[in-house]
Amino acid sequence: MRTAYAFLDIETVPARWREFPHALTVPPAHALLGAANAIKGPPANYSKPETIAKWWQEQTDKTPARAVKWYRGGALDPKRGEVLCIGWGLGTGDPIVLWEATERETLIALQGQLAVWAPEHIVAHGGNHFDFGFLWERATHHRLHELARWFLRVPFRHRVRLGLGDARTVLVDTAELWQTTRESTRSLVGICDHLGLTPDWHDKITGAQVLDCMLGAQDDVVRQHCHIDVVRIQRLWFHHLAPALGLVDPMARTWEHRA
Numbered sequence: 001m002r003t004a005y006a007f008l009d010i011e012t013v014p015a016r017w018r019e020f021p022h023a024l025t026v027p028p029a030h031a032l033l034g035a036a037n038a039i040k041g042p043p044a045n046y047s048k049p050e051t052i053a054k055w056w057q058e059q060t061d062k063t064p065a066r067a068v069k070w071y072r073g074g075a076l077d078p079k080r081g082e083v084l085c086i087g088w089g090l091g092t093g094d095p096i097v098l099w100e101a102t103e104r105e106t107l108i109a110l111q112g113q114l115a116v117w118a119p120e121h122i123v124a125h126g127g128n129h130f131d132f133g134f135l136w137e138r139a140t141h142h143r144l145h146e147l148a149r150w151f152l153r154v155p156f157r158h159r160v161r162l163g164l165g166d167a168r169t170v171l172v173d174t175a176e177l178w179q180t181t182r183e184s185t186r187s188l189v190g191i192c193d194h195l196g197l198t199p200d201w202h203d204k205i206t207g208a209q210v211l212d213c214m215l216g217a218q219d220d221v222v223r224q225h226c227h228i229d230v231v232r233i234q235r236l237w238f239h240h241l242a243p244a245l246g247l248v249d250p251m252a253r254t255w256e257h258r259a
Helices: 029-037 049-076 103-117 131-141 145-150 156-162 188-195 207-215 219-244
Strands: 005-014 081-090 096-098 121-124 170-173
Touching: 005 049, 005 103, 005 131, 005 207, 005 219, 029 049, 049 081, 049 207, 081 103, 081 131, 081 219, 096 103, 096 219, 103 131, 103 145, 121 131, 121 219, 131 145, 188 219, 207 219
Parallel strands: 005 121, 121 170
Antiparallel strands: 005 081, 081 096
16 A cells, blocks of 8 residues: 655654663773763864863763763764654554663564555654664664664665665655744744644653653653644644645645755
8 A cells, every 4th residue: 555645753862762761871992981081182273281181070960961961962973872762653644652671672663664655745843854874873873774774865866776675755854944044043943833824732841851850750741742743744744835835735746845
């Protein structure tokens, strides 16, 4: 069965986060090391030994806070992070959240959805700069090559020639389609609030707070946030972007943006 549009949003966390339940107050050793390695040395214009020693002491004092920041940053780096869950919606239908016991099982669940529905368009907000690349790298890490091929961002003509994924699938980034003069206004929440597309229930967190919620055993809050973000993307696409692209029937399989 083939559907015109699938919508997704991923929530990510630092890798092995379950092993470090107190990471935000007591940074794990690898986070301290990562923060320390990020220090490049004192400024070149420092020459007095006492000035250099004072600078190093200041950096040492700041290391725990920097380690927490470094650890949190792993959620944005597919080499240091992992997929926690995936919001998945088909057309205008109510989204589901794919969330299994391990990252690999969650990715396999997504692979199953793609195999069944074979969407002509996979739509995500900021997908070209985060979701698509993160999924490609994590799928490749787990040797889920069938899944990875769906998110390999190469020109459409090369996808056809190489037979990558489903050659007819187009990856759509709604953030790039939103025409604005300020990067700050590309936020999904900001755009939807501006257009009056905010869902009818309250989203309690942002993506930056997912790790805090998981460490606080608030899985339901994360699940709701992931679900709401997919609803936002669906509403943005069908209510505004699809009509702006000239799709009289936004469900029609007519958009051929395949550079």
